[in-house]
Structures are given as C-alpha cells and as structure tokens.
Amino acid sequence: MKTPSKEENTKLDFIRQIVAEDLKKNKWDGRVRTRFPPEPNGYLHIGHAKSICLNFGIAAEFGGQAEGLDMIKADSVGCNLRFDDTNPEKEEEEYVNSIIEDVRWLGWDWADRLYYASDYFEQMYQYAVQLIKRGKAYVCDLSADEIREYRGTLTQPGKNSPYRNRSVQENLDLFERMRAGEFPDGTRTLRAKIDMAHPNLNMRDPVMYRILHATHHRTGDKWCIYPTYDWAHGLEDSIEKITHSICTLEFENHRPLYDWFLEQLDIFHPQQIEFARLNLTYTVMSKRKLLQLVQDGLVTGWDDPRMPTICGLRRRGYSPAAIREFCKRIGVNKFNSTVDIALLEHCLREDLNKTSPRVMAVLRPLNLVIDNYPEGQVEEVEAINNPEDPGAGTRKVPFSRELYIEREDFMEQPPRKFYRLAPGREVRLRYAYFITCMDVIKDENGEVIELHCTYDPTTRGGDAPDGRKVRSTLHWVSAPHSLEAQVRLYDHLFTNQNPDDVPEGDDFKSNLNPNSLEILSSCRVEPSLADAKLLSRYQFERLGYFCADNKSSDGKLVFNRTVSLRDPWAKIQKAREK
Ligand code: ATP
Ligand code: MG
Numbered sequence: 001m002k003t004p005s006k007e008e009n010t011k012l013d014f015i016r017q018i019v020a021e022d023l024k025k026n027k028w029d030g031r032v033r034t035r036f037p038p039e040p041n042g043y044l045h046i047g048h049a050k051s052i053c054l055n056f057g058i059a060a061e062f063g064g065q066a067e068g069l070d071m072i073k074a075d076s077v078g079c080n081l082r083f084d085d086t087n088p089e090k091e092e093e094e095y096v097n098s099i100i101e102d103v104r105w106l107g108w109d110w111a112d113r114l115y116y117a118s119d120y121f122e123q124m125y126q127y128a129v130q131l132i133k134r135g136k137a138y139v140c141d142l143s144a145d146e147i148r149e150y151r152g153t154l155t156q157p158g159k160n161s162p163y164r165n166r167s168v169q170e171n172l173d174l175f176e177r178m179r180a181g182e183f184p185d186g187t188r189t190l191r192a193k194i195d196m197a198h199p200n201l202n203m204r205d206p207v208m209y210r211i212l213h214a215t216h217h218r219t220g221d222k223w224c225i226y227p228t229y230d231w232a233h234g235l236e237d238s239i240e241k242i243t244h245s246i247c248t249l250e251f252e253n254h255r256p257l258y259d260w261f262l263e264q265l266d267i268f269h270p271q272q273i274e275f276a277r278l279n280l281t282y283t284v285m286s287k288r289k290l291l292q293l294v295q296d297g298l299v300t301g302w303d304d305p306r307m308p309t310i311c312g313l314r315r316r317g318y319s320p321a322a323i324r325e326f327c328k329r330i331g332v333n334k335f336n337s338t339v340d341i342a343l344l345e346h347c348l349r350e351d352l353n354k355t356s357p358r359v360m361a362v363l364r365p366l367n368l369v370i371d372n373y374p375e376g377q378v379e380e381v382e383a384i385n386n387p388e389d390p391g392a393g394t395r396k397v398p399f400s401r402e403l404y405i406e407r408e409d410f411m412e413q414p415p416r417k418f419y420r421l422a423p424g425r426e427v428r429l430r431y432a433y434f435i436t437c438m439d440v441i442k443d444e445n446g447e448v449i450e451l452h453c454t455y456d457p458t459t460r461g462g463d464a465p466d467g468r469k470v471r472s473t474l475h476w477v478s479a480p481h482s483l484e485a486q487v488r489l490y491d492h493l494f495t496n497q498n499p500d501d502v503p504e505g506d507d508f509k510s511n512l513n514p515n516s517l518e519i520l521s522s523c524r525v526e527p528s529l530a531d532a533k534l535l536s537r538y539q540f541e542r543l544g545y546f547c548a549d550n551k552s553s554d555g556k557l558v559f560n561r562t563v564s565l566r567d568p569w570a571k572i573q574k575a576r577e578k
Contacts, residue, residue, distance in 0.1 A: 013332045015273055019058055019244055022271075028243040032062045035080035035242050036103065037117075037233075039087065040095035040217075042287030043302040043309045044102045046323070046344070050278040053327035055079045055246055056108035080240055081110040085118045086232045088216035096217070098302070102310040107320045117236050118218045124227050124235055125179065127265055128190060128208060132171045136264050137208060138164055139174040140191045147189070150196070151204050157197035158204045164193065178211055181224045185211050190225075194260065202257045206230050234258030237270045245270040248277040249336065278330065279338040282492040283308045284499050284508055298512060299493070303550075305560045306493045306516050316490065317537050317547025317562030322351040341492070346569035352537060352545045352562065357385045357392060360430065360475045361525040361540040361559075363487055365404035367450040367479065370435060373401040378478070381431040381461075397526055399432050402479040404524045406542075409474045410451060412440055419471035421451070428473040430541065434459040475541045482524035485557035487546065489518040523559075530554055537562065 012020060019032055034055040038048065056079040063077035081103060085091050103110075131137035140163045142150065152158030166174075178188055190209040198204055208231035213224045227235075233254075237245045252274045262269045279285065284293075285308060293299045293307070302309050305316035313323065326347040330339055360383070380396035405421070414422040421427050426436040439452035458465050462473070496502075496511040503510075525540075532538075532548040540546050544565050549558040 014334070015054065015244070015246060015275060015332055016058060016061070018271075018273060019062060022243070023062065029076070031076040031241075031243050032059060033076070033078060033080070033241060033243045034059050034246060035082050035115075035237065035240060037082045037084045037236065038099050039084045039090075040092065040099060041087065041090040042095060042291055043098050043311055045285055045287070045290065045310065046280065046283070046308045046313065046326075047278040047285040049106060049310060049323050050327050050330065050332075051246070051248070052103055052106055052108060053324055054275070054332060056103075056110075057327075058244070058246075060108075078113060079108070079110060080113040080115055080242070082115040082236060082240065083117060084229075084233070084236065085116055085216070085218065086227050086229065088212065088214040088219075088226060091217050093217050098311060102314075105314060105320055106310065106323060115236075115240060116218060117232055118216060120232075120236060120239050121219060121223055121227070123239060124232060127235060127267075128175070128227075128231075129172065131192065131208075131261075131264060132175060132190075133168060134264065135168060136193050137171070137190055138166050138193050139171050139178065140164070140189050140205075141187065142189075144186060147207065151201065152196070154201065160196050161191070161205065164205070175209075178209065178225050179223070181213070183211055185213055187211060192231075192257075192261070194257075200253060200256055202230065202254050203260070206257060230254055230257055231261065234261055234270075234272075237272075238262055238268045241268050242270040245272045247272060247274055249274045249334070250277075274334070275332045276334060276336045279336070280308065280344065281338055281341045281497040282494050282499070283341060284494070289508060292509070296509070298509065305488070305549075306490050308493075314535065315547070315550050316560055317352075317535075317545060318348055319351050319355065319537065321355075322348040325351065338498070340569075340572060342567075342569045342572050345563050346567055348563055349545070349565070349567050352539065354388050355386075356537045356539040356545055358383070358387070358539045358541050359526050359529060360397065360477055361485070361487070361523060361529070361543065361546070362404045362406050362475070362477050362482075363520050363523045363540075363543060364407040365522065365524050366407040366410060366448065368403045368405050368435075368476070369450065369452050370401050370403070370455045371438065371452050372454045375401055377401065378481075383431045395528055397431065397528070398478045398481040399429075400478045400480060403429070403476045404479055404482060405429075405451075405474050405476050409472075410437070410448065412448060420474060421472075426470050428459075428462050428470050429476050430473050431462060432460070432476070433457070433462075434464060434470055475543075477524045477526050479524075481527050483527060483530055483557060485523045485525045485529070485559055487520045487523045487559045487561065488549070489520065489561045491516045491518075525557065525559075529557065532557065532559075539565075 036052050036055045059079035140161045142161055150159045189207045191205045191207050194203045196204045207228050209225045212226050215221055255272050303311040303315045326344050379399045381399050382394045383397045384394055386392035410421045411418055421437050423437050426434050428434055433455040435453040435455045437451055437453050441450040443449050493516050494511045495513045499508040499511045534548055534550050537547045545562040546559040547562050549560050552558040
C-alpha cells in the first residue's frame with residue numbers, strides 16, 4: 001500500500017498525519033515502531049483501549065500499506081507491548097497476565113515483541129553512570145521532604161542541593177554503594193544536574209533513582225534502587241528504537257526532560273507526541289480509584305460487569321469490534337474533553353444488532369394458559385435467528401398450552417396507547433398464533449397470577465387468513481420447556497455524569513449508584529439456551545442484548561444484560577446540533 005496523498009492526509013488524525021509525513025520523508029529509514037506501555041499495577045480500562053487502538057492501529061495501518069513504500073522493510077513496522085514495571089511496590093504478575101489477555105482479546109498482536117522495562121535495569125544503570133561521569137548527575141542526601149522544599153514553586157526558583165557539587169569520583173562511589181544495598185530506604189537519591197531555577201519544574205534536578213528495598217515481581221531482590229518514571233520512560237522507548245512515542249497530554253511538560261536525558265546520552269531519540277486521554281461520562285478511569293472499588297468490595301471484582309475495565313466490559317457482553325469502532329469514532333486530538341457513554345453503547349448496539357442471535361426470554365414471567373389448545377400437544381414453530389444475517393438460519397422453538405409472557409405485556413385496565421394484551425383483546429405471539437385474553441385470575445392480594453386465553457388455529461405463523469390485524473406482537477416461552485435463569489440488569493455505576501463532582505469532604509464513591517445492579521432470579525428462557533457458551537451474546541427479543549455470564553452453567557444459567565435495545569444516541573446528537 002502507498003503513502004496517503006495530501007488530500008487523504010487531511011482525513012487522518014494529527015498523529016497519523018505526522019507518521020505519514022515521516023514515512024514520506026524517510027525520517028526513520030521508513031520505520032514505524034510504536035508501543036503500548038502499561039504499568040502492571042491494575043487492570044486495563046476503556047481509556048487504555050484508546051491508547052491500544054491508536055498504537056497498534058497505526059502500526060497495522062502503516063504496516064499494511066508498506067508494499068508501495070520501497071524503503072519499508074518487512075520487520076520495520078509494528079507495535080510493542082511493553083510492561084513499564086519500574087515500581088516494585090504496586091506491580092504484580094496477576095496484572096501482567098490480565099493485560100496480555102486483554103490486549104489480545106481486543107484483537108491486537110505484538111508478534112515476539114513483548115518487553116519488560118525491568119529487563120533494562122542494568123542498561124539504565126549504565127546510562128546513569130555515564131551521566132555521573134559527565135558531571136550531569138549526582139548523589140543527593142536530602143530527604144524527600146527537603147527535596148520538595150528546595151524545589152521552589154512556579155513563581156520562585158529552587159535552591160541548589162548542598163550535595164550538588166560532589167566530585168565525580170564520590171558520586172560514582174556512592175551510587176555503586178546505593179546499588180549494593182549499603183543505605184536504608186529514602187536516605188539518598190541520584191539526581192540529574194540540570195537547573196534549579198528552570199521555569200519548568202520537571203527540569204529542577206529531578207530524581208532518577210531512589211533506594212527501595214522491595215521485591216520486584218520479576219527481578220526479585222536483585223535491585224534495591226529503582227529508576228523513577230521520568231528517568232526510565234524515555235530510555236525504554238530509546239532502547240526499543242520506538243519512532244513515535246505516543247502518550248497522553250499530562251506528559252507534555254515532561255518532554256523537555258526526556259529530550260535532555262537522550263541528548264546528554266546521545267542515544268536514539270524517538271519523537272514524543274501527546275494526545276488527550278479519554279474521559280467518559282458516568283465513569284471513573286483511574287486505576288487507583290478502580291482498585292479502591294475492588295478493595296472496598298463496592299463491586300465484585302475487576303471484572304464486575306459494571307466496571308469500565310476491559311475484562312468487565314467483556315463479561316458484560318461487549319465485543320472487541322464494538323470497542324475498536326468506538327475508539328475509531330472518538331478519534332484523537334489535543335484537547336481534553338468528556339465523551340458521552342451513550343456513544344460507546346451506540347457502537348455496541350450497532351455491532352450486536354449485526355451479530356447477535358435472537359432468542360426469546362421472559363424476565364418477569366406471568367402464566368398464560370390457552371384453554372382451547374389441546375392438552376399435552378407440543379408444536380415446534382420456526383424462528384429466525386438473525387434478521388440482519390440470513391446466513392444465521394432458523395431454529396425450532398416449542399409451543400404448548402402453557403406459556404409465560406412478560407408481566408408488563410399485560411394490563412387489566414390498559415391506558416390509551418397500550419396495545420399489548422388486555423382482557424378481551426387479541427395480540428400475536430411471535431412466530432406462533434393470535435391469542436385473545438378471556439379471563440384473569442388473581443391471588444388474595446388482587447395481583448394477577450394467570451391469564452386464560454383462546455387461540456385461533458388458522459393464524460399459525462402469525463397472520464390471519466381473513467386479513468384481520470393485531471396491534472402488537474409479544475415474546476413468550478413454553479412453560480414446561482423453558483429453563484430457569486438468573487438475569488442481572490445493570491445501570492451506570494455512578495449517578496453523576498462526573499463521578500468526581502462531589503461536595504467538599506466527600507469522594508467519588510459518594511456518587512455510586514445504589515441501583516446499578518438488579519438481580520432477577522426467576523426468569524425463563526427458551527430451551528435453545530441450555531448450552532449457551534460462556535460469554536456468548538444474544539438479543540433477547542424486545543428486551544435487549546444479553547451475554548451468558550462467565551460463571552453460568554447449565555445447572556444455573558446466568559445472563560448479564562449488556563445493553564437495552566433503545567438507543568438514545570441519535571437524539572443526543574440532534575439536541576447537540578440545535
Ligand atoms: P491510570 O491513570 O488509569 O492509572 P496510567 O496512565 O497510569 O492510567 P498506564 O499503565 O501508565 O496507566 O497506561 C498505559 C498507557 O495507556 C499510557 O500510555 C497512557 O497514556 C495510556 N492511557 C491511560 N489512561 C488513558 C486514557 N484515559 N485515555 C487514553 N490513554 C490512556
Ligand atoms: Mg501511567
């Protein structure tokens with residue numbers, strides 16, 4: 001494939017434009033190498049999906065286009081998966097495994113390029129020694145609090161550390177002894193020697209190493225000094241020869257520091273490009289807050305279907321295609337904004353509408369007996385699996401004298417515009433017959449517990465030979481054939497569009513939605529769902545999209561409502577255009 005033309009370029013987002021331009025100018029010898037660099041201190045969320053789709057997407061698109069560009073070599077385009085595991089205190093194997101699973105599930109491939117920042121610890125140490133030798137780094141004995149104090153403010157320059165002018169020899173010696181474990185935690189740091197009066201606070205002699213006697217999930221107790229994020233981050237990209245180092249806006253102010261380190265060391269220098277992170281309404285996106293929800297037992301785990309984590313979305317019934325489409329639609333830009341969660345759900349519905357088999361399920365069952373239907377008789381009616389996909393075929397659904405219909409599809413005293421079942425009224429049962437409600441049975445509290453109806457045998461398949469019409473079609477299941485299931489209905493996890501919008505003294509947890517989960521335990525589903533595979537997705541006709549929970553079994557069927565059928569997105573957009 002060829003480099004996009006100028007016109008085509010205008011359709012590309014600003015990052016893809018940069019990549020396309022660079023390819024045209026052969027800036028990186030025709031290479032495009034991106035990376036996704038998660039810190040394994042939590043599970044990935046939908047915000048990470050934006051970064052994943054951007055980095056892997058660029059690599060895939062420009063790689064796919066490589067043929068027309070002679071200078072692109074086969075192995076020169078791709079996206080690395082790199083664990084930024086420089087902080088032993090919060091990182092765990094469990095997170096590493098979940099991240100690998102989630103990126104793969106989203107549909108991306110890093111071939112053999114799975115890397116760990118911790119594999120570069122020795123190299124980073126050597127780079128630090130080089131800086132010391134060039135008089136560009138020093139060992140400092142100030143405490144963390146003192147360092148902060150000496151740092152100054154946006155309006156006030158900082159003060160030089162009294163240890164700033166140690167000799168190279170002394171610095172080399174102390175740094176080596178820091179590594180050897182001679183000093184307790186927090187007693188010394190290695191700092192870059194830049195400028196304590198620099199207008200950018202990140203340049204005021206930032207810390208490169210701190211002493212931390214902690215066990216790392218991969219390097220064990222080999223190290224007791226660990227690199228800071230600011231020191232490590234640019235080096236990781238350089239070591240992997242990343243061409244376009246794409247990160248979120250909050251690192252714009254750190255770029256001069258990364259540039260400084262790479263220039264001092266005179267090593268491969270990737271181009272950093274910043275974009276706006278994803279924010280979503282009704283959603284918290286920080287791993288720290290998500291961890292809090294898990295630890296405080298406010299959700300059932302990282303994969304609770306209400307969580308914005310990739311594993312939560314997966315268990316909820318999201319498809320990778322829907323998430324990728326969402327990431328495409330939101331695009332990338334330089335300004336922080338908040339995306340309406342309705343757009344995410346819109347992309348989901350679009351995908352599920354095309355791909356989900358239709359089935360019938362009754363969430364709140366009401367008994368219905370067809371008095372003139374022969375007792376003991378069972379018919380199989382033919383039902384369409386997916387009207388959007390003729391290839392999906394049809395299936396047989398058993399029909400009998402005793403059925404369940406949805407409680408809310410019947411009203412004893414129907415108001416105007418309620419066209420569903422009511423005493424004396426005729427409606428259609430989907431794929432089956434017209435029925436008319438003849439009698440209503442109530443319990444001692446006056447609650448309707450059973451309907452008695454008659455059916456018209458000539459309407460089989462759903463049309464009357466005399467041409468008479470009915471105004472509604474109801475879904476149903478055959479009582480003796482249907483299976484019991486538990487269905488979990490979900491709503492937004494927070495009641496406030498912006499969960500962090502709280503009165504002083506409160507935190508985001510005070511915006512949790514007390515009704516975000518409703519469990520219905522006596523639902524009835526058609527028998528074809530007996531062997532529903534875990535995480536398989538369905539449309540329950542007239543109700544919404546549902547997904548077999550990952551702990552569902554034929555002994556105890558459990559379905560999660562992924563999303564309802566009604567899509568408010570078009571309306572939201574129209575309102576916005578006004
Ligand atoms: P969090 O703030 O949620 O803890 P993080 O930035 O600390 O996230 P990392 O593991 O460092 O998490 O993230 C890996 C990559 O994902 C980074 O390049 C980061 O820029 C990107 N990323 C994280 N959150 C978002 C988001 N909301 N939108 C877009 N990209 C994101
Ligand atoms: Mg981070």
